[in-house]
Amino acid sequence: GAGVSQSPSNKVTEKGKDVELRCDPISGHTALYWYRQSLGQGLEFLIYFQGNSAPDKSGLPSDRFSAERTGGSVSTLTIQRTQQEDSAVYLCASSSVGGTQYFGPGTRLLVL
Amino acid sequence: AQKVTQAQTEISVVEKEDVTLDCVYETRDTTYYLFWYKQPPSGELVFLIRRNSFDEQNEISGRYSWNFQKSTSSFNFTITASQVVDSAVYFCALTKEDSSYKLIFGSGTRLLVRP
Numbered sequence: 001g002a003g004v005s006q007s008p009s010n011k012v013t014e015k016g017k018d019v020e021l022r023c024d025p026i027s028g029h030t031a032l033y034w035y036r037q038s039l040g041q042g043l044e045f046l047i048y049f050q051g052n053s054a055p056d057k058s059g060l061p062s063d064r065f066s067a068e069r070t071g072g073s074v075s076t077l078t079i080q081r082t083q084q085e086d087s088a089v090y091l092c093a094s095s096s097v098g099g100t101q102y103f104g105p106g107t108r109l110l111v112l
Numbered sequence: 113a114q115k116v117t118q119a120q121t122e123i124s125v126v127e128k129e130d131v132t133l134d135c136v137y138e139t140r141d142t143t144y145y146l147f148w149y150k151q152p153p154s155g156e157l158v159f160l161i162r163r164n165s166f167d168e169q170n171e172i173s174g175r176y177s178w179n180f181q182k183s184t185s186s187f188n189f190t191i192t193a194s195q196v197v198d199s200a201v202y203f204c205a206l207t208k209e210d211s212s213y214k215l216i217f218g219s220g221t222r223l224l225v226r227p
Binding site: 031033035042043044045048050055056059089091093095097098100101102103104105106108 | 147155156162203214215216218219
């Protein structure tokens with residue numbers, strides 16, 4: 001059975017450029033989460049999707065960050081005008097409603 | 113506010129030793145869930161256990177065991193007869209029963225098991 005997949009695995013970008021990170025959840029999981037793992041801040045929640053709507057965006061650090069989910073499946077996290085402090089590992093997780101969250105391998109983002 | 117504290121930043125043991133990873137949490141909710149995840153050097157977070165606040169029974173799974181005590185707000189994790197493959201960062205996490213069930217993570221404990 002397929003787990004959560006994320007792409008790309010690694011992304012190196014220049015400061016000021018936009019990046020898109022993709023997450024494919026486990027089939028049938030209606031809940032999808034984005035987290036960020038950085039050295040200084042640990043593991044932080046970014047946004048939660050239930051179906052295609054995002055009832056909890058409370059963790060998005062600035063308006064440069066946005067995310068969408070289409071077809072109740074794939075989600076894309078977009079970071080505009082990247083800054084060096086955006087460098088981190090971005091983790092996606094999916095679950096049934098209220099169920100255990102299963103994580104993908106993450107996207108390691110480096111902003112130069 | 114909810115908070116998870118893992119006071120042990122790093123632990124080093126020799127193979128076959130037993131080791132306990134501590135987790136203390138804070139919450140005002142009566143219904144909540146506690147988790148442990150393992151993050152090996154490959155980076156992926158691997159689910160280990162989930163426990164709800166109404167179930168204080170200790171759990172044993174092979175060499176792993178968990179001790180949940182509401183009286184001390186602790187959910188400690190013990191590895192018996194540790195192995196080199198247990199080397200990883202271990203995270204304790206908390207979530208409450210609300211609309212998002214988002215996880216609040218501790219800062220993690222890095223376990224190094226030496227041969």
